[in-house]
């Protein structure tokens with residue numbers, strides 16, 4: 001089996017809710033010497049993206065989606081210890097969370113894993129995070145970057161509220177703000193004055209490194 005085929009099989013195993021097979025294939029990827037981050041991006045995340053689409057098409061319902069995400073997490077558990085942690089002398093400090101009112105955290109967790117793998121220090125506030133907490137924690141941890149995730153249109157305005165709070169306290173310049181999640185777009189990011197928007201976890205790391213010239 002070549003790499004491309006293996007990634008396809010991992011993505012299929014997630015979609016087919018095959019926890020054991022997902023684990024087995026992730027182990028195989030390590031034996032083949034494939035970098036863990038590549039298997040996460042090209043196998044596990046691809047699979048979960050397809051699951052999201054199947055849900056939208058009403059082929060899958062929530063119980064199926066949750067079993068798929070269990071399979072993805074089993075795979076992540078195998079791969080995470082093998083992620084090459086980037087070694088950075090003064091790692092960026094990142095505060096990340098899902099905005100108030102929203103409990104979808106699968107995507108946020110993936111962004112966190114990829115950020116940690118890049119060598120950044122990540123403070124995870126979890127999901128359904130009170131908006132004020134983003135500001136408080138960023139100040140307390142002396143963070144460089146605030147990352148916010150949301151999957152629902154109804155909770156998107158919370159991202160703007162956080163930026164407004166930073167402005168009110170005259171500390172907006174201290175932090176970069178990065179946003180992401182299903183309904184979020186570059187246009188929305190521009191409208192609310194966020195600094196960085198990306199569509200996926202891997203791109204998120206690339207853009208952060210670009211912005212900080214790393």
Ligand code: B12
Nearest residue numbers: 052055102103104105106107149152153180181182200201
């Ligand atoms: C899984 C899921 C759930 C699970 C969540 C489990 C969990 N722990 O996260 C459960 C079953 C709990 C759930 C509940 C609900 N859900 Co739901 N759910 C989904 C589903 C099917 C998949 C989301 C997902 O995990 N995708 C896979 C991940 C990997 O993708 P992702 O999150 O987009 O993340 C990637 C990128 O967006 C990006 N990214 C994400 N965050 C960030 C952050 C930053 C900073 C950056 C840079 C990038 C980034 O990187 C990630 C990896 O590449 C979506 C449909 C869909 N297609 O998205 C609906 C969906 C999000 N849910 C929806 C709804 C309505 C609900 C409920 C309100 C349902 C209900 N009536 O009870 C509740 C929410 C309750 C609440 N208050 O939060 C709607 C939202 C509609 C809207 N537009 O607002 C959706 C779109 C389904 C739909 N079409 O109706 N849900």
